[in-house]
Amino acid sequence: MKRIMVDMDGVLADVYSRFFELFEEENGYKKPSSEIIGIKEGEAYPELYRWVKIPGFFRTMPVMSDSQRVLKLINEKYEVIVVSMATEFPLSLTDKQLWLIEHFPFLSWKQAVFCGDKSLIKADIMIDDHFKNLDHFEGETIMFTQPHNINSNGHRHRKMSSWTEIEKIFLPK
């Protein structure tokens, strides 16, 4: 059974929805797309380094559309692990695990990994939105499109922009 390493932020957790919302709350207007698309998260939103320290920031993150339904089905045919870069922000760790338990209750605690370097983890397939993770992975890679990477050529990675697209590839009818 092939092991799929699934990223959390920007893949299961819809972090940009939260960024849009917090920016508008603090500034009273929506940040224009031209200042977001193709720009690294921390450059588009320098506020991010402050936001991640807000208690509950990760605990209340919106869930990516269709991710719950599709990952539940994939979990029956593949060995799924959810791997999140989280140790840089200690306060995020407990919140992220509680979020995972709430929204993906079909996954066990044995399927969760919180780390600071994904190259330490063994898997066959990686679904991620960051080249820093995808580019160093030896197995099959799927780049989940997010505003920061949407204009890139995808490097060598297969691009997918939704969980329904992932469903078609992993669970063909």
Added chain:
Amino acid sequence: MKRIMVDMDGVLADVYSRFFELFEEENGYKKPSSEIIGIKEGEAYPELYRWVKIPGFFRTMPVMSDSQRVLKLINEKYEVIVVSMATEFPLSLTDKQLWLIEHFPFLSWKQAVFCGDKSLIKADIMIDDHFKNLDHFEGETIMFTQPHNINSNGHRHRKMSSWTEIEKIFLPK
């Protein structure tokens, strides 16, 4: 550079010191060695499942003797990662990372992994006190002795009972 996967509870964190202390606090007497030695942690201390949920239980864990000094030296000659089984207890995650930052400040957040299955992690050498982790590891294994494993034959693993012993092996003079 060889990668060493170092366990936290029972290797860097002196969990038994805390067990002894909490048991005596709650019962007014010391639990006799005969009810601890060679017995699984959760059987010797069924209270454990309640204790791990006490806020700060992991945050205030005593540090294993000599582990700070020796791991700092090993960290200069090996690639050290600290890998802890923690996702079963979400409240432990943030506390464990904060504990690591406090007591092992020479390690970066990129060297910490919190998971529920150590067989997902790539390394060359494992230092651990549990056979469930050691027995499935393909590289070199070092069994750190703790009351629960001290009477075992050590399976195929090299037994070491202190960080000064580990120092002699990894940092010969």
